[in-house]
Amino acid sequence: MKPKLAVNIGGINMKNPVTTASGTFGFGPEYASYIDLNRLGAIVVKGTTLKPRQGNPTPRIVETPAGILNAIGLQNPGVDYFIEKALPYLSNFDLPVIVNISGDTVADYAKLAAKLEQVEGVAGLEVNISCPNVKKGGLQFGSDPESAAEVVRAVKGSTNLPTIVKLSPNVTSIVKVAEKSAEAGADALSLINTLLGMAIDVKRCRPVLGNVMGGLSGPAVRPVAVRAVWQVYKEVELPIIGMGGIVTAEDALEFILAGASAVAVGTANFINPRATMEVLDGIEDYLIQYGYNDIKEIVGAAHRR
Amino acid sequence: MSLIIDAEVIEHEQVGPDFYRLKLLAPEILKNAVPGQFVHVRVSQSLEPLLRRPISIHNVNREKGQLMLLYQVVGRGTAVLTRAKPGQSLNLLGPLGRGFTLPAESQKVVVVAGGIGVAPLIYLLQELALNSISAAVYLGARSKEYLLAVKEISSLGFTPFLATDDGSEGYHGPVTSMLEKDLAKQPVDIVYSCGPFPMLKSLAKILMNYNIPFEVSLEERMGCGVGACLSCACKIKSAGEAGYVYRHVCVDGPVFSGQEVAWDEA
Numbered sequence: 001m002k003p004k005l006a007v008n009i010g011g012i013n014m015k016n017p018v019t020t021a022s023g024t025f026g027f028g029p030e031y032a033s034y035i036d037l038n039r040l041g042a043i044v045v046k047g048t049t050l051k052p053r054q055g056n057p058t059p060r061i062v063e064t065p066a067g068i069l070n071a072i073g074l075q076n077p078g079v080d081y082f083i084e085k086a087l088p089y090l091s092n093f094d095l096p097v098i099v100n101i102s103g104d105t106v107a108d109y110a111k112l113a114a115k116l117e118q119v120e121g122v123a124g125l126e127v128n129i130s131c132p133n134v135k136k137g138g139l140q141f142g143s144d145p146e147s148a149a150e151v152v153r154a155v156k157g158s159t160n161l162p163t164i165v166k167l168s169p170n171v172t173s174i175v176k177v178a179e180k181s182a183e184a185g186a187d188a189l190s191l192i193n194t195l196l197g198m199a200i201d202v203k204r205c206r207p208v209l210g211n212v213m214g215g216l217s218g219p220a221v222r223p224v225a226v227r228a229v230w231q232v233y234k235e236v237e238l239p240i241i242g243m244g245g246i247v248t249a250e251d252a253l254e255f256i257l258a259g260a261s262a263v264a265v266g267t268a269n270f271i272n273p274r275a276t277m278e279v280l281d282g283i284e285d286y287l288i289q290y291g292y293n294d295i296k297e298i299v300g301a302a303h304r305r
Numbered sequence: 306m307s308l309i310i311d312a313e314v315i316e317h318e319q320v321g322p323d324f325y326r327l328k329l330l331a332p333e334i335l336k337n338a339v340p341g342q343f344v345h346v347r348v349s350q351s352l353e354p355l356l357r358r359p360i361s362i363h364n365v366n367r368e369k370g371q372l373m374l375l376y377q378v379v380g381r382g383t384a385v386l387t388r389a390k391p392g393q394s395l396n397l398l399g400p401l402g403r404g405f406t407l408p409a410e411s412q413k414v415v416v417v418a419g420g421i422g423v424a425p426l427i428y429l430l431q432e433l434a435l436n437s438i439s440a441a442v443y444l445g446a447r448s449k450e451y452l453l454a455v456k457e458i459s460s461l462g463f464t465p466f467l468a469t470d471d472g473s474e475g476y477h478g479p480v481t482s483m484l485e486k487d488l489a490k491q492p493v494d495i496v497y498s499c500g501p502f503p504m505l506k507s508l509a510k511i512l513m514n515y516n517i518p519f520e521v522s523l524e525e526r527m528g529c530g531v532g533a534c535l536s537c538a539c540k541i542k543s544a545g546e547a548g549y550v551y552r553h554v555c556v557d558g559p560v561f562s563g564q565e566v567a568w569d570e571a
Contacts (some may be wrong), residue, residue: 023534024534026531030529030531031489031533034306034398054550058538060536061527061534063356067355068356070528070536121433127442218355219352221356267355268530270357271352271355271357273531
């Protein structure tokens with residue numbers, strides 16, 4: 001018998017626990033020639049803002065040991081474009097669409113939430129209060145528990161859509177931000193966004209990235225991300241989407257055993273467009289191999305060792 | 306349609322100071338490829354280096370299903386790639402990106418290459434030769450040993466005009482200056498080019514003076530190669546406030562119309 005893979009993330013029904021990390025999968029068509037999008041548990045699309053954003057100057061990416069630093073700066077065509085052009089494409093597939101939203105102000109988040117509430121085909125919101133690559137908003141909200149709560153309250157006050165809050169590891173206590181987000185009404189949490197980092201070109205004697213600092217992702221950050229999931233799972237009763245350096249099924253299982261109900265594959269898509277499918281197949285194989293009937297049996301299992 | 310495949314290494318040789326030529330068996334990728342497109346190569350099975358490396362298709366052998374890559378060792382990724390041995394396979398995504406627009410038979414064509422920028426232009430010349438289109442080829446490099454693919458250009462039936470910065474071969478000076486002198490003497494309908502950005506910028510200035518259409522292949526640090534990560538941004542002219550918008554080398558290029566690139570903003 002095949003194990004049950006379906007999970008519910010704060011009201012979003014996913015047929016399996018594998019989704020994409022925002023900003024690593026575009027709006028879907030970018031990877032449609034490599035995988036069957038219908039097999040994804042959900043898609044979390046590229047971060048969307050009220051107005052189009054140009055993004056940061058180049059270079060926007062640099063490789064680091066087992067990771068990358070990016071400073072895209074939330075380049076995106078704006079929420080209206082997303083609704084008119086990107087969403088209709090995704091409606092051809094049988095998968096929940098989770099829209100990652102970012103704002104410069106609390107009011108921006110509320111407006112985005114209200115706009116997306118009106119649209120058919122949006123299964124939920126991922127509230128990005130943790131982007132390290134923008135001057136206003138972003139990490140500013142995510143690094144202070146009270147500000148995070150304020151954004152969550154504004155979003156929850158503007159929409160009935162399930163609201164997932166994406167948290168930053170660039171804080172003293174991620175648990176505190178998670179607790180405040182939960183109190184403010186968050187339905188689920190995404191852990192973690194990128195770690196703030198930088199690289200210097202020693203030949204040219206200057207920072208590599210056009211924006212100087214960027215967000216570190218990839219296998220290098222996985223231990224930090226697993227730790228964050230572990231800590232938050234113990235203290236906060238919200239479903240968690242775990243992410244940060246997942247390349248293989250084994251990586252994803254670390255997150256699930258630490259307490260994540262679902263996982264998102266990010267940077268790995270860049271090197272292996274089929275990474276999400278390999279992670280999904282590997283999770284299923286693991287459940288069969290160890291005799292589990294349902295993915296839920298292993299969520300947080302490492303805490304019960 | 307782009308694919309992800311494991312391609313067998315057929316041959317791999319060093320052809321210059323930092324330059325290597327890699328022949329791969331990849332008939333599936335060849336089927337849809339056009340000059341100017343690239344493949345995204347996973348240089349290692351391990352996660353270090355992590356990212357793929359975008360390398361333009363240098364030339365193709367359709368009968369044998371082989372494609373050739375000409376690359377320069379510039380960092381860790383390409384250094385690792387030099388170790389690939391015949392018989393081994395390399396994981397490729399491709400063909401990716403937007404290639405060159407082929408000219409009409411009657412058009413007077415000029416091809417300008419700078420250094421390793423010659424790489425995608427050989428495939429273009431191959432297609433031109435196949436369609437009996439003649440072209441004047443200008444090839445520049447910093448010195449003699451950096452002039453690449455001279456033999457290939459000749460064997461395709463083109464006679465390259467050579468230029469070196471140090472005068473060790475051909476014209477002494479920038480390849481664009483050599484071209485500029487010739488432009489005054491004869492009409493040109495279209496120019497195709499690839500090379501370092503400063504060379505392309507100076508070429509653009511010259512060609513826009515003469516009002517000659519041109520296509521350029523651009524480079525920028527790339528992540529995914531498929532338009533998802535938005536890393537490889539380049540500035541394209543726009544009527545908006547900033548005077549430019551960002552487009553992406555991986556999917557909107559690497560080949561762009563020279564007129565649309567915001568040269569002065571870069």
